[in-house]
Amino acid sequence: MKVVVIGGTGLIGSKVVARLGEHGHEAVAAAPNTGVNTLTGEGLAEALDGADVVVDVSNSPSFADDAAMEFFRTATTNLLEHSAKAGVGHHVALSVVGTDRLQDSGYFRAKAAQEAMIRESGRPYSIVHATQFFEFVKSIADFSTVDGQVRLPSSLIQPMAADDVAAGVGRTAVGQPVGGIREIAGPEQFGLDALIRKGLAAEGDPREVVTDEQAPYFGVRIDERTLVPGPGAQLGEITFDKWLARQ
Template identity: 70%
Template sequence: MKVVVIGGTGLIGSKLVEKLKAHGHEAVPAAPNTGVNTLTGEGLAEVLQGAVVVVDVSNSPSFADDAVMEFFRTSTSNLLKAESEAGVTHHVALSVVGTERLQESGYFRAKQVQEELIKESGIPYSIVHATQFFEFVKGIADLSTEGDTVRLAPVRFQPMYSDDVAAAVGRTAVGAPVNGVVEVAGPEAFRLDEFIRDALAAKNDPRTVVTDPEAPYSGAPVEETTLLPGPGAQLAETTFSDWLAQQK
């Protein structure tokens, strides 16, 4: 089965392409550096010829509110139009657990628009909501840093290994469209502020993590369960300690 992976040369996309090929599928990475640009439409018609499934794991190069909205609105619209013309029968997109609860964030408003475009397209679809990746610990801290202080709310989150994310997206891609959302998460829940504090200390990062119940996450207010998946989520196997051991 031909599966085109939009964003197929990035962190998740490259792992996904590898996993799909290992299972005998024709997995084609599509990204600007392979001649496919969803913002301009360049190369889309050509790469989608014969494709049964399209998986979109791309992300905006800029997280500024206007830029990220333009990226997801334009790229998703172009992609869905090209898929319709090519006869693609399953559109899979990677999104984030809690997207609908983080709408005061420009990034998550843009992700919500992406999801709505997919739902309204008429193409059978599956949207995978994943929790934060272990690899994004520094990025989460950076978003909440002022000077040498990192302000984080004492809320729960359930991060996971990017390899497990790619595996979950792959399973979804080769299955029947669910025409809804599949949630995936790590096997353990942590308190966000404590987790980031310990992670930065382990890397000898000199920043101080301050617990602040009013601190936003990516610009949006968060409550205790905002970042957690629902009870039906698929749980990955790799723990944070397992992942850390792999990094050495």
Template identity: 80%
Template sequence: MKVVVIGGTGLIGSKLVARLGEHGHEAVAAAPNTGVNTLTGEGLAEVLDGAAVVVDVSNSPSFADDPVMEFFRTSTTNLLEYSAKAGVGHYVALSVVGTDRLSESGYFRAKIAQEKLIRESGRPYSIVHAPQFFEFVTAIADLSTVGDEVHLPPVLFQPMASDDVAAGVGRVAVGEPLNGIQEIGGPEVFRLDELVRKSLAAKGDPRRVVADEQARYSGALIGERTLVPGPDAQLGEITFDKWLAQQQ
């Protein structure tokens, strides 16, 4: 089965292409550096020719409110149009756990718009909601640093390894369209501030992590379970400690 992975040279995309290939599928990485541009439409008709599935794991180069909205609206509109013309039978997109609860954030408003375009397109689709990846826990700290302190809300958090994200997206991609959302998550639930504290300590980072109920996440105030998938989520296998040991 030919599966085109938009954003196929990135962190998740490259792992997904490799995993699909290992399972006997014709997995094609599509990205600007392979001649495919979803913003302009360049290369889309050619790469989607003969594809059974298209998986969009791409992300905006800018997270500022207006550029990120423009990216997801334009790229998704183009991708839906070209995949329909090519007769692609399953449209899969990677999104984020809690997206519908984070509309205060410009980035998540853009993800909400992306999901709405997909749902209303009339195309057979599946949307995968993943939590944050272990690989970006330090980036969360960087975005939340004030002086030498990291201010984070003491909420529940269920991140996962990028390998498990790719596996979860891959399972959905080769299955029947859900015409709905599949949540995935890590095997463990943490408190956000405690996990970041543990991660920084493992790296020898001296910043102090402060549990701050008024601190924002991606520009939004969040509740205790905003970042946690529901009870029907498919859970990954790689624990944070195992992932951390692999990095070291």
């Protein structure tokens, strides 16, 4: 099976390419540094020629509201058009658990727009909603630091390792189109404040994590279950302790 991975040289994409290759599939890493640009359309026709599946794990280089919307609308339009011309039989996109509950964020409004374009395209598709990655614990802390303190609510989060994200995306890619959303998540739930406190301690980061139920998550106010999946999510195998031990 030929699978073209848009964003295939990034954190998740490179792992998806490697996993698919290990299972005997022809996995093509498509990204600007391999001559494929979804914003301009450059290289898309050539990359998608003969493809059975396209997997989009690309991300906007900017989280600013307008820039993110422009990226996802333009890139998705080009990718859907070229996929249709190439006769690609399955469009897979990686998105985020809780996207529909995070619409106060311009970035998540852009992700919702991407999902809507895929649903309404008439193409066979699967949208994979993943929870937050262990790899972004420090980024959450940095964004949430105010006057040297990390301020976060105790809302639940069920994070996962990038390796498990790639495994979930890869399984979806080689399966039948879902025609909807498949949720994937880590094997454990934490309070968001507790997760970041544990992650920083493991790195020897001295910042204090203060529990503040009014503190936003990347600028958005969340409730207890905004960031966790519903019943039936596919769970990864790598615990946070196991991931920390590998770092």
